[in-house]
Amino acid sequence: xxxxxxxxxxxxxxxxxxxxxxxxxxxxxxxxxxxxxxxxxxxxxxxxxxxxxxxxxxxxxxxxxxxxxxxxxxxxxxxxxxxxxxxxxxxxxxxxxxxxxxxxxxxxxxxxxxx
Amino acid sequence: xxxxxxxxxxxxxxxxxxxxxxxxxxxxxxxxxxxxxxxxxxxxxxxxxxxxxxxxxxxxxxxxxxxxxxxxxxxxxxxxxxxxxxxxxxxxxxxxxxxxxxxxxxxxxxxxxx
Numbered sequence: 001x002x003x004x005x006x007x008x009x010x011x012x013x014x015x016x017x018x019x020x021x022x023x024x025x026x027x028x029x030x031x032x033x034x035x036x037x038x039x040x041x042x043x044x045x046x047x048x049x050x051x052x053x054x055x056x057x058x059x060x061x062x063x064x065x066x067x068x069x070x071x072x073x074x075x076x077x078x079x080x081x082x083x084x085x086x087x088x089x090x091x092x093x094x095x096x097x098x099x100x101x102x103x104x105x106x107x108x109x110x111x112x113x114x115x
Numbered sequence: 116x117x118x119x120x121x122x123x124x125x126x127x128x129x130x131x132x133x134x135x136x137x138x139x140x141x142x143x144x145x146x147x148x149x150x151x152x153x154x155x156x157x158x159x160x161x162x163x164x165x166x167x168x169x170x171x172x173x174x175x176x177x178x179x180x181x182x183x184x185x186x187x188x189x190x191x192x193x194x195x196x197x198x199x200x201x202x203x204x205x206x207x208x209x210x211x212x213x214x215x216x217x218x219x220x221x222x223x224x225x226x227x228x229x
Contacts, residue, residue, distance in 0.1 A: 004158075031215070033216065035217075035219075041221070042205075042219045042220060042221040042222060043159070043205060043207075043217075043219040043222075044219070045214075045216040045217065045218070048215050048216055055215055056214050056215055056216060058216075091158060091159065103161055103164065104161075104217060105161075106151075106158045106159040106160075107158050108156075108157060108158040109158050
């Protein structure tokens with residue numbers, strides 16, 4: 001069964017450094033998402049991406065964050081200058097279509113630790 | 116604002132016992148509803164979903180959920196829990212009119228006693 005993959009599984013970085021989290025969505029999917037889960041808290045939506053542009057973003061997704069689909073397969077989340085509070089598990093998801101009747105497939109996540 | 120609430124943060128049940136995990140939603144209209152499971156170190160796996168029609172939906176791993184409009188609830192059930200069911204369970208909702216994303220509840224951590 002096709003699956004969403006994410007790399008790395010764990011990233012440790014120092015405050016102020018840039019990080020790029022990578023995702024490979026399922027190949028025939030059209031919508032891509034990033035969610036995050038701070039330890040002990042709920043999963044929160046960050047951003048959705050469709051047709052090579054941001055479709056929607058949450059208040060969390062400020063100017064420090066950016067997303068890109070640099071080629072036909074990868075989908076990346078960049079944090080320009082990491083803060084301690086960016087430490088979280090980041091999940092990528094992809095979905096075949098726009099309606100909620102399509103299942104969002106989640107990757108295994110990248111645990112980001114900012115020290 | 117739209118929200119999903121899971122009132123129970125932790126639940127412990129004995130292996131073989133029945134299970135019910137609660138989920139309530141607050142939306143203007145009935146959203147699409149989902150239950151996901153997250154095992155330690157793993158991503159989110161979809162257990163089941165409700166869009167319309169029959170209010171009792173069957174999912175994978177022997178789980179089912181019942182949608183009750185009058186109570187704005189979508190509780191997850193399993194008649195007999197196995198030790199491998201120990202995980203975190205998330206209820207989520209999707210409303211086309213409220214943005215193209217899932218809104219998650221806070222999760223319920225299930226522990227299974229031998």
